[in-house]
Amino acid sequence: MANLNTKTISELSDLLEQGKCTSVEIVNDVLAAIDARDGKINAYLTLDRASALKQAEAADKARAAGKKGALLGIPLAIKDLLNVKGQPCTCSSKILEGYIAPYDATAIAKLREAGAVFLGRVNMDEFAMGSSTESSAFKKTRNPWNTDHVPGGSSGGSAASVAADEAVAALGSDTGGSIRQPAAFCGCVGLKPTYGMISRYGLTAFASSLDQIGPITKTVKDSAILLEAMAGKDEMDSTSIDLPVPNFAKELTDDHSLKGMKLGLPNEYFVDGMDTEVATAVWNAKKHCQELGAEIVNISLPHSKYAIAVYYIIATAEASANLARFDGIRYGLRKDGADPIELYGKTRAAGFGPEVKRRIILGTYVLSSGYYDAYYLRAQKVRTLIRNDFTAAFKQCDAILAPVTPTPAYKIGEKTNDPLKMYLDDILTTPVNLAGICGLSVPCGFSKAGLPIGLQILGDSFKEANILKIGHAYEQTTDWHRQKPRI
Amino acid sequence: MADSTHMDVSYIAHLARIHLTDGETKLFQGQLDQVLTYVEQLGELDVSNVEPTAHAMALVNVLRDDTPRASLDHDAVIANAPAARDGQILVPKILE
Numbered sequence: 001m002a003n004l005n006t007k008t009i010s011e012l013s014d015l016l017e018q019g020k021c022t023s024v025e026i027v028n029d030v031l032a033a034i035d036a037r038d039g040k041i042n043a044y045l046t047l048d049r050a051s052a053l054k055q056a057e058a059a060d061k062a063r064a065a066g067k068k069g070a071l072l073g074i075p076l077a078i079k080d081l082l083n084v085k086g087q088p089c090t091c092s093s094k095i096l097e098g099y100i101a102p103y104d105a106t107a108i109a110k111l112r113e114a115g116a117v118f119l120g121r122v123n124m125d126e127f128a129m130g131s132s133t134e135s136s137a138f139k140k141t142r143n144p145w146n147t148d149h150v151p152g153g154s155s156g157g158s159a160a161s162v163a164a165d166e167a168v169a170a171l172g173s174d175t176g177g178s179i180r181q182p183a184a185f186c187g188c189v190g191l192k193p194t195y196g197m198i199s200r201y202g203l204t205a206f207a208s209s210l211d212q213i214g215p216i217t218k219t220v221k222d223s224a225i226l227l228e229a230m231a232g233k234d235e236m237d238s239t240s241i242d243l244p245v246p247n248f249a250k251e252l253t254d255d256h257s258l259k260g261m262k263l264g265l266p267n268e269y270f271v272d273g274m275d276t277e278v279a280t281a282v283w284n285a286k287k288h289c290q291e292l293g294a295e296i297v298n299i300s301l302p303h304s305k306y307a308i309a310v311y312y313i314i315a316t317a318e319a320s321a322n323l324a325r326f327d328g329i330r331y332g333l334r335k336d337g338a339d340p341i342e343l344y345g346k347t348r349a350a351g352f353g354p355e356v357k358r359r360i361i362l363g364t365y366v367l368s369s370g371y372y373d374a375y376y377l378r379a380q381k382v383r384t385l386i387r388n389d390f391t392a393a394f395k396q397c398d399a400i401l402a403p404v405t406p407t408p409a410y411k412i413g414e415k416t417n418d419p420l421k422m423y424l425d426d427i428l429t430t431p432v433n434l435a436g437i438c439g440l441s442v443p444c445g446f447s448k449a450g451l452p453i454g455l456q457i458l459g460d461s462f463k464e465a466n467i468l469k470i471g472h473a474y475e476q477t478t479d480w481h482r483q484k485p486r487i
Numbered sequence: 488m489a490d491s492t493h494m495d496v497s498y499i500a501h502l503a504r505i506h507l508t509d510g511e512t513k514l515f516q517g518q519l520d521q522v523l524t525y526v527e528q529l530g531e532l533d534v535s536n537v538e539p540t541a542h543a544m545a546l547v548n549v550l551r552d553d554t555p556r557a558s559l560d561h562d563a564v565i566a567n568a569p570a571a572r573d574g575q576i577l578v579p580k581i582l583e
């Protein structure tokens with residue numbers, strides 16, 4: 001069977017189960033695609049071919065011995081901030097160049113147990129700080145749909161690898177949109193689960209009150225499969241919630257009716273400066289959901305416009321504390337100095353790129369004496385108002401429909417000199433992290449220039465089943481997700 | 488909001504233990520002042536009766552059983568240290 005790399009997790013698990021292909025064949029096809037394309041796309045930072053093939057052989061043996069499961073033998077690309085034992089974990093930063101993870105993140109350990117194959121490490125914005133993957137210290141990843149354009153970020157390598165069929169699926173992390181936005185830019189499905197759904201143990205922390213791990217996949221069903229495998233309480237992450245994990249994938253049936261579903265349309269999400277092609281695509285998606293039986297209700301999220309200001313105070317404050325651990329003492333880069341203070345200053349100067357320095361400095365400032373109340377505390381209070389907006393909205397509807405981004409993917413270099421301009425693009429994704437709720441991005445069209453557009457479906461906390469059902473029904477009755485870029 | 492939308496970037500960088508070049512200081516000064524001016528808009532809202540949100544899920548005192556468990560592999564951890572001797576991480580001298 002040819003081109004196994006182009007198939008989905010659920011298609012491949014059927015083929016594996018029926019004995020029509022092996023995991024080694026899948027991995028070989030993926031490796032061949034990487035060889036053929038990654039010179040153009042630059043999704044991967046490191047690739048461990050021998051290890052990938054060994055893992056695939058082990059999965060095939062386990063299957064022969066009677067082991068089953070949707071992820072047994074499925075190769076995944078992993079964003080370079082999730083620890084996979086024995087593989088590099090650099091967070092696309094020079095300060096962690098050469099670092100080899102001494103343990104598996106809990107999400108990785110669960111996938112390993114399920115028999116997934118870890119192909120290698122994919123590129124990202126340095127420490128997940130960015131929206132275009134351009135802040136990586138190592139390479140510029142390109143959008144498979146047009147290599148002059150960014151893949152989005154910070155999980156840009158994850159989305160590009162999936163869109164280019166250089167991975168069957170990938171893992172990313174989402175602090176302010178870092179899964180949903182690159183998924184939208186690259187025409188993939190991206191899921192940001194509810195805060196507390198998946199343990200973050202082994203995920204390099206950026207902003208701990210916002211970070212979540214999630215999948216980037218070719219279909220909604222594949223996201224459901226990965227979510228199910230990673231979710232659940234973990235005593236290594238005190239924020240993980242002890243709730244039974246539903247059988248998300250099984251609930252996605254061939255019944256694509258949305259009868260009885262109320263979908264909210266927030267006025268505030270059709271913002272000034274919104275690209276008309278994006279607005280039209282999302283509007284058409286809304287009509288499509290109506291045709292599937294959903295009822296549309298107008299809702300209001302009045303504090304949405306404050307989300308960027310709140311986000312860039314809270315996220316940078318938390319980052320300044322989390323990244324204090326990169327001090328040149330225990331791991332990573334060290335630049336010697338006359339005393340420890342000089343060593344820290346020189347190490348961090350040489351190890352961090354400009355975006356990370358900027359955010360640590362901003363975060364240090366908003367937490368500093370005399371400014372804490374005015375910035376950090378006030379931002380936490382406005383965060384409450386943003387959460388309350390969603391609480392009120394979900395009394396009127398089961399899920400919310402919105403665009404993911406104000407525009408399709410922009411050109412490489414277009415926004416790198418203007419950080420504020422880049423931050424403002426996160427207006428439609430950051431409220432979700434601030435409220436802690438779940439969000440899904442599914443392909444809903446293309447611009448005239450041929451760049452993908454994403455539809456965002458937001459659900460209340462732990463209502464992943466709702467947004468997956470809506471996303472699946474929309475996706476299975478449209479054709480957008482079946483389009484492939486010409487590379 | 489704060490009385491100023493201008494931060495002393497050199498001083499804050501010192502607190503954050505990051506040596507900046509003169510060029511970086513100047514660049515960040517302009518960019519961060521712009522960000523601070525932008526976040527000023529939070530001052531429009533009356534938040535006097537609003538409780539702050541520190542975490543999306545309110546959790547208190549999450550405890551686990553205090554049982555022994557395997558620690559990380561010693562050699563794998565030491566292999567990541569910038570300097571090591573006799574299975575220990577070498578650190579700069581703090582006291583003379």
